Structures are given as structure tokens and as C-alpha cells.
Amino acid sequence: MLEKNGVHIAAISYDSPEILAAFAQKHAIEFPLLSDKASETIRAFGIFNFNMAPDLRSYGVPHPVEFLVGPDGTVVKKYFVPNYQHRVTGSAVALHEFGTISSDAPVVALESGALTVQIGFPSPKAFAGQEVGFFARFIVKDGWHIYGSSVPANYAATSVTFDGPDVVSQRFELPTAEMLNLPALGETLPVYSGSFQGIGSLVLKHPLPEGKLVLPGHLRFQQCSNTVCEPPQTFPFELALNLEPFVVSERDLARTSKSQAGRQRP
Amino acid sequence: MRNNIPHDLAEKAAAMREFGRLRAAGLPVPAEVRARHLWATNDGYATGPDPGERIPDFALPDQFGIIRTLNNLAGSNGLLLVFHRSADW
Numbered sequence: 001m002l003e004k005n006g007v008h009i010a011a012i013s014y015d016s017p018e019i020l021a022a023f024a025q026k027h028a029i030e031f032p033l034l035s036d037k038a039s040e041t042i043r044a045f046g047i048f049n050f051n052m053a054p055d056l057r058s059y060g061v062p063h064p065v066e067f068l069v070g071p072d073g074t075v076v077k078k079y080f081v082p083n084y085q086h087r088v089t090g091s092a093v094a095l096h097e098f099g100t101i102s103s104d105a106p107v108v109a110l111e112s113g114a115l116t117v118q119i120g121f122p123s124p125k126a127f128a129g130q131e132v133g134f135f136a137r138f139i140v141k142d143g144w145h146i147y148g149s150s151v152p153a154n155y156a157a158t159s160v161t162f163d164g165p166d167v168v169s170q171r172f173e174l175p176t177a178e179m180l181n182l183p184a185l186g187e188t189l190p191v192y193s194g195s196f197q198g199i200g201s202l203v204l205k206h207p208l209p210e211g212k213l214v215l216p217g218h219l220r221f222q223q224c225s226n227t228v229c230e231p232p233q234t235f236p237f238e239l240a241l242n243l244e245p246f247v248v249s250e251r252d253l254a255r256t257s258k259s260q261a262g263r264q265r266p
Numbered sequence: 267m268r269n270n271i272p273h274d275l276a277e278k279a280a281a282m283r284e285f286g287r288l289r290a291a292g293l294p295v296p297a298e299v300r301a302r303h304l305w306a307t308n309d310g311y312a313t314g315p316d317p318g319e320r321i322p323d324f325a326l327p328d329q330f331g332i333i334r335t336l337n338n339l340a341g342s343n344g345l346l347l348v349f350h351r352s353a354d355w
Contacts, residue, residue, distance in 0.1 A: 006343035
């Protein structure tokens with residue numbers, strides 16, 4: 001999805017070109033894997049991980065940062081999740097930067113009369129532990145509005161929340177709301193009308209079994225017109241992702257089977 | 267940019283080894299061990315150039331041994347450059 005938007009992908013690690021060649025062949029990776037054998041580029045970027053003792057195999061690794069860089073070398077955006085097992089998906093980057101959604105994207109539509117909302121993931125594929133982007137497209141009927149954040153307690157702000165134990169953390173952002181002055185009530189409130197889109201992301205738990213993962217969630221909103229204000233509503237929904245199997249290195253596999261056979265390493 | 271070597275490397279290495287031992291053995295990892303491992307690996311983390319800044323020049327061989335630079339990697343809208351630990355473990 002990034003390629004379609006003219007963004008190429010490359011990965012950098014301290015592995016030798018030979019190791020990278022074997023890895024690329026095994027996992028059918030087509031994008032360039034760059035070999036920073038002495039971690040010089042990692043140091044030049046200022047992301048060398050100084051926490052690793054020199055006798056560890058992890059000595060020389062970077063902090064796991066992803067840079068979206070313009071053709072002129074200027075950083076457009078960077079992504080960092082402070083746990084190397086959580087990575088931002090390519091589709092999350094495409095969604096946040098380019099609003100791209102794949103044709104097989106899981107999407108649900110919710111309707112309340114004055115409001116139609118489509119909530120979905122830009123792609124059905126994800127890995128356990130990943131940060132996954134999601135979107136919510138709102139269409140509010142003419143003459144109606146729903147509320148932004150920072151409303152008095154008797155109003156409900158619009159929100160999309162995923163529930164359940166498989167989501168570790170999440171955020172959801174709507175564009176800046178319009179301030180609507182309601183002279184009859186003596187209030188000025190943040191509102192949305194017309195069509196607009198919110199974008200969010202969630203971090204999936206790790207580990208999770210591969211295959212279909214159903215994530216429950218709920219949309220909360222309150223729809224009002226200039227004459228009627230309906231009570232706040234909560235619409236539950238479900239969206240499914242396909243969790244890909246984790247790539248496990250030969251060395252980890254060998255170690256796991258060894259210890260399962262009862263032979264502990266010293 | 268940080269260039270100093272922390273004095274607590276041995277303690278961090280112990281936290282990483284304990285986490286690795288449990289994972290490799292397929293044993294459950296207690297929250298406390300996971301938290302110590304996260305501290306050990308991420309302590310004082312740095313994330314490099316910020317949006318608007320330029321990345322340093324680089325020239326590195328790819329999996330085919332071809333030297334790659336930003337110029338021969340970027341598409342019309344640029345490049346997503348992913349730094350990761352290792353393809354070997």
C-alpha cells in the first residue's frame with residue numbers, strides 16, 4: 001500500500017549481506033534489506049542502543065525506529081514504539097499519511113438515523129503485538145450535529161473505543177471541531193457536522209494465536225439538531241483481523257525444542 | 267545523541283537473559299520480568315532525527331551486495347526506513 005503511494009521500503013540491521021540474503025529468500029522479501037555491519041549508520045542516526053553489553057549478541061542493535069523520509073532526505077514522520085516486539089504496520093503508516101485503504105479492508109457500517117459511520121482497518125492483515133491503524137468515517141445529516149471532546153457532563157463526546165483483552169493501548173483522533181454557539185442555552189459547544197474522518201491506532205497484545213481475531217468495540221455519540229437533542233447512544237460493533245504467523249528464527253526454534261526436551265542451557 | 271556507556275550494563279544483561287531464558291523455554295513470563303526487560307532494553311532510548319530534520323547520508327550493501335543510498339532507494343514520495351534488531355535471531 002505504501003508502494004502505491006510512491007513510498008519505497010527499506011530495512012536496516014547489523015546483519016551481514018549473506019544473512020540478509022538468506023532471510024529475504026526464506027520469507028520472500030522483495031524490498032532491500034541493508035547491512036550496517038559495524039552499526040555505523042545506526043550510530044550516525046543517533047539510535048544506537050547503549051544498553052547492550054558488548055558480549056551480548058544484541059550489542060550493536062538500534063532502538064527500533066521507523067522514519068518516513070521525503071525524497072530529499074527530510075524526515076516527514078517517525079514511528080517509535082518502545083518495545084521491539086511492537087511495530088507499526090505498513091498499512092497504519094499508509095493510512096495516517098495517505099488515507100489509503102485496501103479493497104479487502106474489514107469495515108462495519110453503523111446507522112442511527114441522523115448519523116452514518118463506517119469504522120474499519122485499512123488492511124485485514126496484522127501481527128500480534130503490532131500497532132494497527134483504524135479509521136472512522138462520519139456522515140451527519142443536514143441540520144444535525146454530534147459533539148467533539150471537552151463538552152459539559154450532560155453531553156456525550158464522539159468516541160470510538162476497542163474493548164476486550166487483546167488491545168493493549170489505543171488512541172483515536174478527530175479533526176478540530178467547529179464551535180457552535182447555542183444562544184438559547186447560553187452555551188458554545190464543539191460540534192461536527194457534514195462528513196469527516198477520524199483516525200486511530202491500537203496496539204495488539206502479544207502473544208496471540210494466529211488466524212482470525214475478532215475485536216469488539218463501541219461507538220459513542222450524541223446527535224442533536226437545532227431543535228431536538230437526543231440522549232447519548234452507544235453502538236457496539238465487531239471487526240476482524242487475520243493474524244499472520246510470527247516469524248521465528250531457526251536459533252530460537254532450536255533452543256525451544258532443546259529446552260522442551262528437558263535440557264536446560266547453563 | 268547519547269554516546270556514554272551506562273554503568274549498569276551487567277544488571278541490564280541479567281534482566282535480558284532472564285527474559286530470554288523464559289521465552290526460549292516456552293515458559294510464561296511474569297509481568298515483573300517483562301517490565302525489567304523493557305527497562306533494560308529501552309532505558310534512555312533515543313529516536314534520532316525529528317520531522318523536518320535531514321537524515322544522515324548512508325551507503326550500505328543490500329542482500330544482493332548492491333550499495334544502496336537514499337537516492338537509489340526512495341520512490342517519488344520517499345522512503346520508509348525501518349531500523350530493526352536482526353534477521354538472524
